[in-house]
Amino acid sequence: MMAKQSDVVITINNLKKQFGDYQALNGLSLNVNKGEILALLGPNGAGKTTTINCLLGFLKPDSGEISIAGIDPQQDVITARKKIAYIPEQVALYPRLTGIENLIYFSKMAQIEKTELEFKELLKFVGLPEHAFSKQVAGYSKGMRQKVGIAIALAKNAQALILDEPTSGLDPSASHEFSHLLKKLASQGVAILMATHDLFRAQEDAHRVAIINQGQLVDTLGFEQIKQVQLETVYLEHIKGAVTC
Numbered sequence: 075m076m077a078k079q080s081d082v083v084i085t086i087n088n089l090k091k092q093f094g095d096y097q098a099l100n101g102l103s104l105n106v107n108k109g110e111i112l113a114l115l116g117p118n119g120a121g122k123t124t125t126i127n128c129l130l131g132f133l134k135p136d137s138g139e140i141s142i143a144g145i146d147p148q149q150d151v152i153t154a155r156k157k158i159a160y161i162p163e164q165v166a167l168y169p170r171l172t173g174i175e176n177l178i179y180f181s182k183m184a185q186i187e188k189t190e191l192e193f194k195e196l197l198k199f200v201g202l203p204e205h206a207f208s209k210q211v212a213g214y215s216k217g218m219r220q221k222v223g224i225a226i227a228l229a230k231n232a233q234a235l236i237l238d239e240p241t242s243g244l245d246p247s248a249s250h251e252f253s254h255l256l257k258k259l260a261s262q263g264v265a266i267l268m269a270t271h272d273l274f275r276a277q278e279d280a281h282r283v284a285i286i287n288q289g290q291l292v293d294t295l296g297f298e299q300i301k302q303v304q305l306e307t308v309y310l311e312h313i314k315g316a317v318t319c
């Protein structure tokens with residue numbers, strides 16, 4: 075089904091980025107729609123993190139267009155970042171603060187005002203066990219830290235959620251719980267872009283899969299296709315001969 079123009083939250087059009095002689099992005103085009111989970115697959119060095127860094131305004135592309143909920147991060151990075159929540163592979167929190175203190179601290183930094191009860195509701199929503207709310211983050215598992223990261227993202231009311239390798243290092247049950255949370259967020263209308271090597275989660279969770287290689291889109295699979303194909307076979311076929319780095 076074609077998305078309505080108004081449903082498109084993240085637009086990447088003909089993006090190019092070169093590092094020295096290396097063309098990391100070579101005309102990449104992608105969209106992510108409201109309420110959609112898009113899994114971005116590609117071998118090491120394919121350009122996934124470079125794409126994310128361009129979306130977040132950490133890197134300036136050489137050419138091409140980007141839009142996050144109508145805002146170009148190259149023109150107005152502050153407003154664009156307000157629309158995006160970013161969960162890196164390792165969520166950076168203050169280890170000596172508790173989960174709730176981290177959530178309150180990062181929300182205050184983003185000028186978000188909420189009551190303590192509302193912050194607690196967010197932590198409950200993401201599935202952090204209540205006994206952990208007031209424990210130091212230093213003792214949290216990776217899955218628990220990610221939940222706090224998602225709660226920070228939710229407090230921001232971001233329209234786009236960008237994740238880089240979110241399930242690496244999570245045990246199967248934490249990974250399953252995480253995927254449940256992503257689906258819940260998508261059902262609330264958040265556009266989710268997830269760069270991952272986890273083909274199992276991509277097949278289970280994504281509404282669409284985009285495979286990139288050498289900075290270019292090589293295939294997109296829609297929901298029906300994802301469920302019908304052996305994703306690993308399709309993926310390996312597309313990246314055959316890829317020089318990974």
Ligand code: ATP
Pocket residue numbers: 093094096098116117118119120121122123124125319
């Ligand atoms: P991975 O799956 O390993 O995370 P990736 O798809 O995220 O890979 P990128 O990190 O986007 O790939 O890297 C694309 C290419 O660009 C790689 O060859 C990488 O070495 C190179 N690259 C990325 N950032 C820089 C930089 N700041 N300076 C020079 N080269 C860079």
